[in-house]
Amino acid sequence: MxxxxxxxxxxxxxxxxxxxxxxxxxxxxxxxxxxxxxxxxxxxxxxxxxxxxxxxxxxxxxxxxxxxxxTTAKITSLHQLIYADLIDKIGEEKARLYAESNEAAIAWIAKMVEEEGIDCDFSRQSAYTFAESEKDLSNVEKEVNAALKLGLPACLVQETSLPFPIAGAVKFDNQAQFHIRxxxxxxxxxxxxxxxxxxxxxxxxxxxxxxxxxxxxxxxxxxxxxxxxxxxxxxxxxxxxFAKSYPKRSYIVGARIPADRAPQGMFIGAEDKNYYSIRTTPYEGDLLLLVGGEGHKVGEKTDTEECYLNLEAYARDRFGVDSFEYRWSTQDMVSFDxxxxxxxxxxxxxxxxxxxxxxxxxxxxxxxxxxxxxxxxxGKENPWAELYDSLRATPFLSGTSIKENAGVATHMIGDRLKGLMSSISDVEMGEGKLVTVDGDKVAAYRDETGELHAVSAVCSHLGCIVNWNSAEKSWDCPCHGARFDCDGQILHGPAVKPLESLKGQS
Missing domain, CATH: 3.50.50.60 (FAD/NAD(P)-binding domain)
Structure with missing residues (x-):
């Protein structure tokens, strides 16, 4: 086949x-x-x-x-593993505000759906953060204890409807999912x-x-x-x-699955890296199984096709699906705290x-x-305003912030060395490549017909060098997450101007 x-x-x-x-x-x-x-x-x-x-x-x-x-369109206050960490970093009172504000958001969406009669496949679901191995189970147990301390609907379970064994999971009842658009x-x-x-x-x-x-x-x-x-x-x-957060890109594949083989609920792995997100949604009389993951910082991976292939392999192995209806990617800004x-x-x-x-x-x-x-x-008082205040002191000296800001500096300087020895003639059909033309950094893509699309490789936001995204056929900025199509038009901010077109190259 x-x-x-x-x-x-x-x-x-x-x-x-x-x-x-x-x-x-x-x-x-x-x-x-x-x-x-x-x-x-x-x-x-x-x-x-x-x-x-x-x-x-x-x-x-x-x-x-x-x-x-x-998005995966999960409406939940279970954010993988966060509450034990929040209690440790900002204290129980502020962690409780975080929990309450997210629960209030779930309730507001549910109220709007009911009041307006919105046909958006809204359904109440349980949410799970699951550990497949014993090494991650202690973190799950800590999360259960922290969530219960904050008044959240948490419990520890050893079994789920997933078609593979787990060591344990934190479960939140009365969460929800919907069709976001x-x-x-x-x-x-x-x-x-x-x-x-x-x-x-x-x-x-x-x-x-x-x-x-x-x-x-x-x-x-x-x-x-x-x-x-x-x-x-x-x-x-x-x-x-842009300096108080970093852009993270992840991938989703969708496969048709019969209801009797589909997991019930919303799931995400407890691992720090290489975790998977799982949910279903109604689809043409069956269900569409959505499996997400393979996250990485925007612009730091060129062979993004591999991300989709890895997700598909996981879905085949764990759920027995053999064909895929959809694949797409997304990105989000992750704040340092x-x-x-x-x-x-x-x-x-x-x-x-x-x-x-x-x-x-x-x-x-x-x-x-x-x-x-x-x-x-x-002008209304809001109990969450101080917790989320955009002007709050930012942990610039946290391990995450140092790593991410150092990464930006590396890209600002080091990426200018990419493509120094390459020219337009080196770009093959279906390939995107950084090349140098008359001393200028050029982002060049030759499509399947042989036509060349050449634009400036300098991001119009703050001057970083963009990187090729093979699966999306886009130029992505590794510094602050701006993305452009092969002709330099904006796909994703914070850039407000396209990449400079360099027509006439061959």
Whole structure:
């Protein structure tokens, strides 16, 4: 049997249509401009409009097609193994706030689904962090004890519905999963009207604080009293959030599986590295088994095809599936202390707010961030504000921060040596390669027809050298996570300008 890879698209996006009936127009003035139409932005917009504010959601592509549309869409407060570590690092009181805020986010999503009658495959599920070997069991046991201390719905189990033995798992009951884009599209349809707007295909290039603030995009200027920047990593460099977190990329494959062979619940391995995420979702009368993992820092792996192959091998071996319907990748910003940054852009900004650093658990944390941002703008007290304060002291001297910031410095300097001995003629069909042309660093890709696509290899964000991503056919920045297609167009921020095109190379 010949190998046929899954469709290179997120199932959440592929199974939903683009909304064509969102009114736009010449937006001149609103109360709150929200840059980014993912879960954070749409949650904040929903709450603010309900509070009587006029809002404008400004999205570079389409609603829910960015990071939110590429998630595993688990709605849970069980974030692999975190509570024992939080109690140790920040104390029991703050760890309890973290637990309560994530549980509140789950409850808010469930309430919205019920109130609005949202058809988004929402279902209550148990969530598990499982240890296959005895060496990871002690960490699972510590997590159970920590979670129980914080009032979370945790217990230790030795058996699950996974088709392979485990040493033990921490189980949280009454968690949930859903179809993220169906959920977002429903909420988005309620935003336009009464002075509120959604603008799709509007890539923001500049934001200026003032009275009012101005948000400039390729589709014009929006004026607003307040601005929320919910673009995964802020496109504004003030605040240095790119230096307080690092971008991590991971991969997902989807395979059809009969219900009687599918695991019940949501799962993630307890290992520090090389762990797998597992869940199912309804799919054409059966279920779609989603297996994720193979995470690495953005731009540090060229042969990304290997990541998909490893996931497929795991799914075949553990679940007996033999064909795959989907494969896609995603990325997230991981904060050095594992807590999101939610609040003001800088101490000098009074009307520009940000949310970033969801650290791989964006469904609960992103919803929480949208709720918190809404309260901040409305002047309401929120018990989570101090914990997630974007201006809090950042552990720059932690082991993680030293490693990641040193890695950025290495890329800023060392990557300029790549491709010094290569030329355009060395690039074969189907290959992306860094080469040097007249002393300049060039990112060159020759497609399957032999056509060359050549762009500057210098990232338009802060000048790092991009790296080729073979499976996605993209140029990825290893410093701060910006991604570009083979023609240099932006796939992922924080870059706001494309890579310089170098047409005429051969």
């Amino acid at each position: 010949s190998y046929i890879p899954g469709k290179p698209a997120s199932y959440w996006i592929d199974s939903t249509a683009k909304i064509d009936d969102l009114p736009s127009g010449n937006v001149l003035s609103v109360d709150v401009a929200i840059v980014g139409g993912g879960l954070i932005g749409i949650t904040a917009a929903t709450l603010l409009k309900r509070a009587g504010k006029r809002v404008a959601v400004i999205e570079a592509e389409s609603i829910g097609m960015g990071t939110s549309g590429h 169906k959920y977002l599209l429903h909420l988005a349809k309620n935003i336009p009207g009464d002075g509120s707007y959604i603008l799709e295909g509007a890539r923001v290039e500049e934001i200026e604080e003032g009275e009012p603030c101005t948000v400039k995009s390729n589709k014009g200027t929006v004026q607003a009293t307040d601005v929320i920047v919910a673009t995964h990593l802020p496109i504004l460099n003030e605040g240095l959030f 594992r807590l999101p940054y939610v609040g003001k852009l800088t101490p000098l900004n009074h009307h520009i707010y940000v949310a970033t650093g969801m650290s791989l658990w964006g469904m609960s944390k992103g919803t929480m961030a949208g709720m918190l941002l809404s309260d901040l703008i409305l």
